[in-house]
Amino acid sequence: MRIPGRKPPRSFFARDPLDVAPELLHKLLVHAPDGSEPTAIRIVEVEAYRGSTDPASHAYRGRTPRNGAMFGRPGGLYVYFTYGMHWCANVVCELPGDAGAVLLRAGEPVLGLEHMHARRPAARRPRDLASGPARLCQALGVDGALDGTDLLAGPVWLRDDGVPPPDAPLVTTRIGITRAIEQQWRWVVPGSRYASRLVPPVSRKVR
DNA sequence: GGTGTGATCGTA
DNA sequence: ACGATCACACCA
Numbered sequence: 576m577r578i579p580g581r582k583p584p585r586s587f588f589a590r591d592p593l594d595v596a597p598e599l600l601h602k603l604l605v606h607a608p609d610g611s612e613p614t615a616i617r618i619v620e621v622e623a624y625r626g627s628t629d630p631a632s633h634a635y636r637g638r639t640p641r642n643g644a645m646f647g648r649p650g651g652l653y654v655y656f657t658y659g660m661h662w663c664a665n666v667v668c669e670l671p672g673d674a675g676a677v678l679l680r681a682g683e684p685v686l687g688l689e690h691m692h693a694r695r696p697a698a699r700r701p702r703d704l705a706s707g708p709a710r711l712c713q714a715l716g717v718d719g720a721l722d723g724t725d726l727l728a729g730p731v732w733l734r735d736d737g738v739p740p741p742d743a744p745l746v747t748t749r750i751g752i753t754r755a756i757e758q759q760w761r762w763v764v765p766g767s768r769y770a771s772r773l774v775p776p777v778s779r780k781v782r
Numbered sequence: 783g784g785t786g787t788g789a790t791c792g793t794a
Numbered sequence: 795a796c797g798a799t800c801a802c803a804c805c806a
Contacts, residue, residue, distance in 0.1 A: 622798070631798070641793065658799050659790030665798090678798055697801065709799050751798055771799095 578605055579615065579686070580734030582727050588649035592623040592668040592675035597744050597762045599666060599677055603685065603734040606715040614690050614715050616682030616705045617738070619764040620771060622749045624665070626674035630754040634674035644723040645674045652731055654712070654722040661709035662718045666726060666733065680750070680761075681706045683769040684714065691715070707771045741765060750775050 580603050588595060599621050607613035626634040626645070633642040633655065644653035644667060651667035653676050665676035682705040684691055691704045691714040698704045698714075705711040712718065717731060726733040745763040748756055750771070763770050 624798075633798075636794085639794075655798080656792065657797060659792070659797090661799050663798065680798085707799070749798075753797085 578607055578613070578729075578732055578734060579603060580605075580736035583733065583735055585650050585727065588666065588726075589669050590649075591670040592625060592677050593760060595666065595668045596621045596623040596677045596760070598740050599679075599733075600740040600744055600762060600764050601738045602740075603732075603736055604664075604679060604682060604711075604715065605686070605732040605734055606717060606730060607732065608716070608730050612687055612690055614687035615685050615734075616711060616715065617685050618679060618682050619767040619769045620679075620681035621762050622678040622680055623668075623760040623762075624676050624678060625670060628673070629758075631749065631752045631756075631758075632674075632676075634676070638674075642674075645676050647723060648725065650726050650733075652717075652721055652724050652726055654717060654719055656719060657709075662712040663708040664712050664717050664721075664731075678708055679711055680708045681763075681767075681769055681771045682711055682714075683767070702768050706769055710771075745773060747775050 605615040624632040634645045638646045649669040653665040665678050668675040684704045695713050705714040746759050747761045749761045
């Protein structure tokens with residue numbers, strides 16, 4: 576089987592997640608398991624999480640069994656379990672001397688749509704397949720077994736097929752968090768119909 | 783199109 | 795007790 580695009584150099588990931596995040600827009604995320612057909616999405620929505628300085632980050636309180644991948648090699652995949660039922664995937668980055676990651680929030684399905692629909696019966700149309708961080712993982716078949724794997728070695732790959740990131744991405748606050756809600760650390764492909772939403776909810780739960 | 787709510791369980 | 799969420803019901 577053939578993996579589309581080229582792999583970015585390791586140095587692409589070894590930077591502040593705030594710099595990496597917008598450059599992940601329009602890149603491909605490919606899951607090519609041994610012995611079954613690959614599926615792929617084009618990334619359209621991301622959020623950056625820093626480490627010790629970001630109260631919303633899983634790495635804020637240091638290393639634990641769960642967030643270990645965030646402290647590993649840049650270019651790794653950090654997959655975590657949340658709400659008792661969902662997996663979400665991050666690209667591991669590294670602000671020099673600190674942990675960091677970029678949450679992959681949504682993508683446009685580009686390869687293996689029939690397999691994605693089989694994994695996501697609730698999705699009526701392509702725009703429902705990967706328009707959310709947990710939906711994206713379901714569509715690609717990404718779960719905890721892939722936590723800590725290398726995006727430069729597979730079976731989950733980050734690939735660059737030459738489509739540049741948007742010149743003027745939409746920048747907003749992060750979604751679904753209750754801390755550090757003032758930071759504008761979410762980037763979306765302008766006008767994308769495959770994003771989870773273009774504008775964050777006006778009111779968020781406060782406690 | 784929009785809003786509100788229950789599900790479900792690992793984590794710290 | 796609380797999530798870096800989702801699907802579905804319900805209203806428009």
